[in-house]
Amino acid sequence: MSTRIFGSGIKRREDPRLITGKGLFTDDITLPGTLHMVIVRSPHAHARIKRVDTSAAEAVKGVVAVFTGSDVDLGAIPCAWLIPNSDLKTPAHPALAKDRVRYVGDGVAIVVAENRYQAQDGADAVRVEYETLPSVVNPEEATRAGAPQLFDDVPNNIAFRWIASSGDDAVNKAFQDADIVVKERIVQQRLVPTAMETRSAVAQWNSVTEEMTVWCTSQNPHIHRHILGLVLGIPDHRLRIVAPEVGGGFGSKIPVYADEALTAWEARKLNRPVKWTETRTENYQVTIHGRDHVEYVEMAAKKDGTVTGIRGTVYAAMGAYLSTAAPGIPTILHGLMYSGAYTIPNIRCEAIGVFTNTTPTDAYRGAGRPEATFLVERLMDKLAAALNMDSVAIRRKNLIPPFDNGHQVAIGITYDSGNYAAALDKALEILGYDQFRQEQEAARRQGRYLGVGVTTYSEICGLGPSQVAGAVGFQGGLWESVIIRVSPLSKVQVMIGASPHGQGEETTFAQVVSDELGFPIENIEIVHGDTNRTPMGWGTYGSRTTPVSGAALVLAARKLKEKARVLAAHLMEAAVEDIDYADGRFFVKGSPDKFKTIQDVTLMANVAWNMPPGMEPGMEASQFYDPPNFVYPFGTHIAVVEVDAETGAVQLKRYIAVDDCGPQINPVIVEGQIHGGIVQGIGQALYEGAVYDENGQLLTGSLMDYALPRADYFPRFELAHTYTPSPHHPIGVKGIGETGTIASTPTVYNAVIDALKPLGVEQIEMPLTAPRVWAAIQQARGGV
Numbered sequence: 001m002s003t004r005i006f007g008s009g010i011k012r013r014e015d016p017r018l019i020t021g022k023g024l025f026t027d028d029i030t031l032p033g034t035l036h037m038v039i040v041r042s043p044h045a046h047a048r049i050k051r052v053d054t055s056a057a058e059a060v061k062g063v064v065a066v067f068t069g070s071d072v073d074l075g076a077i078p079c080a081w082l083i084p085n086s087d088l089k090t091p092a093h094p095a096l097a098k099d100r101v102r103y104v105g106d107g108v109a110i111v112v113a114e115n116r117y118q119a120q121d122g123a124d125a126v127r128v129e130y131e132t133l134p135s136v137v138n139p140e141e142a143t144r145a146g147a148p149q150l151f152d153d154v155p156n157n158i159a160f161r162w163i164a165s166s167g168d169d170a171v172n173k174a175f176q177d178a179d180i181v182v183k184e185r186i187v188q189q190r191l192v193p194t195a196m197e198t199r200s201a202v203a204q205w206n207s208v209t210e211e212m213t214v215w216c217t218s219q220n221p222h223i224h225r226h227i228l229g230l231v232l233g234i235p236d237h238r239l240r241i242v243a244p245e246v247g248g249g250f251g252s253k254i255p256v257y258a259d260e261a262l263t264a265w266e267a268r269k270l271n272r273p274v275k276w277t278e279t280r281t282e283n284y285q286v287t288i289h290g291r292d293h294v295e296y297v298e299m300a301a302k303k304d305g306t307v308t309g310i311r312g313t314v315y316a317a318m319g320a321y322l323s324t325a326a327p328g329i330p331t332i333l334h335g336l337m338y339s340g341a342y343t344i345p346n347i348r349c350e351a352i353g354v355f356t357n358t359t360p361t362d363a364y365r366g367a368g369r370p371e372a373t374f375l376v377e378r379l380m381d382k383l384a385a386a387l388n389m390d391s392v393a394i395r396r397k398n399l400i401p402p403f404d405n406g407h408q409v410a411i412g413i414t415y416d417s418g419n420y421a422a423a424l425d426k427a428l429e430i431l432g433y434d435q436f437r438q439e440q441e442a443a444r445r446q447g448r449y450l451g452v453g454v455t456t457y458s459e460i461c462g463l464g465p466s467q468v469a470g471a472v473g474f475q476g477g478l479w480e481s482v483i484i485r486v487s488p489l490s491k492v493q494v495m496i497g498a499s500p501h502g503q504g505e506e507t508t509f510a511q512v513v514s515d516e517l518g519f520p521i522e523n524i525e526i527v528h529g530d531t532n533r534t535p536m537g538w539g540t541y542g543s544r545t546t547p548v549s550g551a552a553l554v555l556a557a558r559k560l561k562e563k564a565r566v567l568a569a570h571l572m573e574a575a576v577e578d579i580d581y582a583d584g585r586f587f588v589k590g591s592p593d594k595f596k597t598i599q600d601v602t603l604m605a606n607v608a609w610n611m612p613p614g615m616e617p618g619m620e621a622s623q624f625y626d627p628p629n630f631v632y633p634f635g636t637h638i639a640v641v642e643v644d645a646e647t648g649a650v651q652l653k654r655y656i657a658v659d660d661c662g663p664q665i666n667p668v669i670v671e672g673q674i675h676g677g678i679v680q681g682i683g684q685a686l687y688e689g690a691v692y693d694e695n696g697q698l699l700t701g702s703l704m705d706y707a708l709p710r711a712d713y714f715p716r717f718e719l720a721h722t723y724t725p726s727p728h729h730p731i732g733v734k735g736i737g738e739t740g741t742i743a744s745t746p747t748v749y750n751a752v753i754d755a756l757k758p759l760g761v762e763q764i765e766m767p768l769t770a771p772r773v774w775a776a777i778q779q780a781r782g783g784v
């Protein structure tokens with residue numbers, strides 16, 4: 001019997017070229033005659049532009065052109081996420097500011113030169129006169145009376161107000177009738193997505209055919225094509241977007257930025273190729289940031305620990321303009337997940353999107369779900385403490401019981417499948433929970449502060465079913481399409497609309513196709529990242545590629561297999577019902593020696609001289625796929641920490657993650673995704689935070705100032721899995737790309753608070769750096 005390639009941890013096929021320096025990234029592309037662009041950016045968070053003097057810049061050697069906001073005849077950069085039934089305001093976001101700048105980094109002018117150094121010299125010579133205006137950086141403060149206003153027609157800086165509720169009267173009653181209510185004000189600090197590769201774009205205009213090609217760092221080339229097409233006024237069949245190798249994105253390469261539009265605009269205007277590549281400082285100032293929420297939340301419960309309600313109000317910073325998907329984050333990806341893994345009968349979330357004089361925010365790994373998981377898990381621990389209950393016992397009491405085909409939560413969405421208690425049991429067993437609690441007691445007697453954090457989570461991914469998405473207020477179905485084409489010699493090309501950029505689908509998708517059709521994996525190539533070579537797709541983010549594009553892939557492969565079976569039956573002069581399949585061979589039932597291989601059948605389909613009547617020649621199938629529901633991976637994460645009460649230093653001693661993403665195509669890739677995710681989530685809990693001063697200057701504007709976690713900060717992660725298939729995915733898989741980030745922040749946070757319980761510390765603002773933890777301990781001890 002052959003070993004199944006589905007489920008085997010083969011090495012990633014994309015890695016040899018990446019780790020030997022053979023990958024082709026956007027900045028590696030230099031076409032003959034390329035010009036280089038540098039963007040002059042505002043040093044002020046909020047100011048009126050009084051005058052821009054480009055004359056000195058134009059005189060710099062090598063400078064070809066300098067343009068300001070009034071020269072650029074581009075459409076505004078749109079926000080693609082609209083929220084129906086809300087008062088969403090979408091003030092124009094010009095590609096270059098004309099009269100007012102609204103954050104440090106807002107583009108004011110562009111300089112194009114024969115090389116990058118000359119362009120930079122030119123940019124340094126542009127003189128801009130500003131009249132500075134008061135600025136506001138905190139989303140809660142920005143809504144208060146008297147706060148500086150970013151847009152004349154957006155009162156109180158409120159971009160939108162969105163409410164999701166299981167029924168306001170019942171929610172209010174649950175809180176009135178509660179035996180106990182716990183509350184917290186949670187600050188989800190702003191984070192900077194730090195991909196290894198900064199953003200870059202190269203544009204080439206063909207003035208004869210009027211076609212534009214843009215190579216750029218995109219997670220979703222087809223979305224780039226739509227939006228850049230609109231902004232540039234180029235029909236999408238004349239606009240080709242190529243995402244070559246993309247060095248990570250974590251959400252930051254979903255949005256369509258002004259910078260890419262400007263690169264293309266110049267290429268057309270000057271009729272020469274133009275390249276633009278961000279510096280790391282620009283990357284920190286201009287590429288979107290994540291989180292930045294201030295949220296007031298409360299949980300109502302009975303004395304026995306049964307949760308009866310949860311409600312909250314989140315002030316979500318949008319930054320200075322609405323980025324492509326920004327309004328979706330505090331709303332459907334956050335508010336709709338207030339139930340977590342628990343049965344909570346009454347739920348209400350109000351999300352207020354707020355403009356501030358800061359870098360625009362958008363999706364950063366987890367996007368909305370880490371914040372939701374954090375608040376639910378935080379309130380669970382607070383409730384346990386208030387009722388003097390064990391934090392695992394209170395979770396167990398409220399967990400949704402196992403279900404395998406749909407469970408509707410009070411807010412209205414339907415989780416697909418889950419067995420939360422099974423993951424919890426497994427994680428507790430790995431830790432040895434009861435024994436740990438004894439060790440903790442013993443340690444406390446010796447003046448050592450050990451703590452444990454336990455998170456039982458469920459998350460929403462696989463964006464997104466058009467029907468469900470529409471019903472919850474997202475005007476768009478994020479479907480996928482796939483084409484599988486097999487050549488006469490059985491070389492398989494799989495064209496996908498999704499656009500992986502580090503996740504490994506060149507390997508896992510080839511595993512799926514090999515498993516379904518029986519071609520050896522070496523013969524299968526996954527083609528992605530080029531709108532001229534691939535069918536329509538909405539990209540790679542929201543852990544959607546395997547749930548959505550992967551489902552299209554399986555269905556396309558099954559179409560081909562069915563065609564091959566009919567053709568094999570014809571070639572063997574047997575009835576189709578009598579044909580069985582195994583390991584790449586079609587054979588007559590009961591006579592395994594009488595067979596045709598998939599290669600035999602493929603050759604015939606392509607040369608086509610002996611086809612069954614009515615069968616089309618060729619070995620090609622395409623499939624569009626609009627999923628019937630989201631998928632909901634889940635699991636339990638546990639962290640054990642020790643806090644040094646004299647210094648405030650937190651040491652992470654153990655980290656256990658039991659995740660369930662259904663059947664795993666490649667367990668090594670799945671674990672790699674979980675590792676990366678955990679590190680990003682713990683980065684938020686312990687180290688990272690973008691800090692603005694009161695004038696809107698980003699103080700953490702480089703890798704020297706922004707504390708990214710490093711490998712040597714972490715113990716070996718202890719991973720385990722449960723396997724609960726999604727009922728609606730053709731092979732049962734759910735996404736795994738974000739679970740680590742979603743679960744790990746509250747896990748580590750709660751562990752630290754648990755460690756400090758004997759000292760009376762109940763809350764510390766993230767990141768939990770040693771000085772902050774130390775200060776909280778001093779305060780609890782009665783010091784300052």
Ligand code: MCN
Nearest residue numbers: 248249250502503508542543544545546665666735736737
């Ligand atoms: N997989 C599997 N079995 C499953 C589920 C997934 O083998 N049951 C595999 C997939 O086939 C794929 C990988 O795990 O190879 C992740 O798949 P999926 O969960 O579908 O997520 P996406 O491919 O859609 O990736 C998006 C996700 C997100 S949202 C962020 S942010 C993120 C992440 O992936 N950014 C990343 N992982 C990243 N990894 C890298 N290296 N770089 C990024 O920018």
